[in-house]
Amino acid sequence: MKMSLRQLFAPAFLAVALMPLAFTAQADHHDGQGMDREAMKERMEERRQEVYQRAELSEEQQAALDEAHAEHREAVLALREEHxxxxxxxxxxxxxxxxxxxxxxxxxxxRQERGHGGHGKRGHHDDAAHEMNAE
Known part of the structure; x- marks a missing residue:
């Protein structure tokens, strides 16, 4: 079974496309000013469907990616609890x-050194501190 480059890289593109949304949602939730969980899930699902459509993935591929995403999420949550x-x-x-x-x-x-005084969107430099802070 031959896979096109589009099919091969679709999971990576999906992750990259959803990453800014995830960081924004995480930052909003952390500040206590974020949208409710259901609205966030709905928005992420809409974004995922748009990415799938742009990548021209079949329904079978979409279902397989959704399953892989769910398994990954469960594994990450279990690892976080263990940590x-x-x-x-x-x-x-x-x-x-x-x-x-x-x-x-x-x-x-x-943030002060870099001129990021507020608690707005977080960049990749803030993620390590946030991860350790989750403990």
Missing amino acids: QARVAEILSEEEQQALSNAMHEMLAEY
């Missing part, structure tokens, strides 16, 4: 809070 449990074994709640506070301070300093 959080390990951090809880290493640090007390107070130490976790101190780590979180230190990361927030460093992020604020970084």
Whole structure:
């Protein structure tokens, strides 16, 4: 079975197309000013369907990609829970809070240095701090 370049790279293109939406939604949720979860899911689904249409994917390919995405999401959530449990074994709640506070301070300093004073859209530099802060 031969795959065209379009079919081969469709999952990567989908991920790239959805990434800005995911970062925006994550930043909005983090600030407490985001849209509700259902509206976000609906918007992401609309965006995914548009990407599928532009890539001219068959319904079978779309279903397979949706299944792969769901499996990936479940695996990431399970890994995050495992990581959080390990951090809880290493640090007390107070130490976790101190780590979180230190990361927030460093992020604020970084934003000031770069001229990003507000809590708007996040760039890729902010993601590492956010990931560690999730603990």
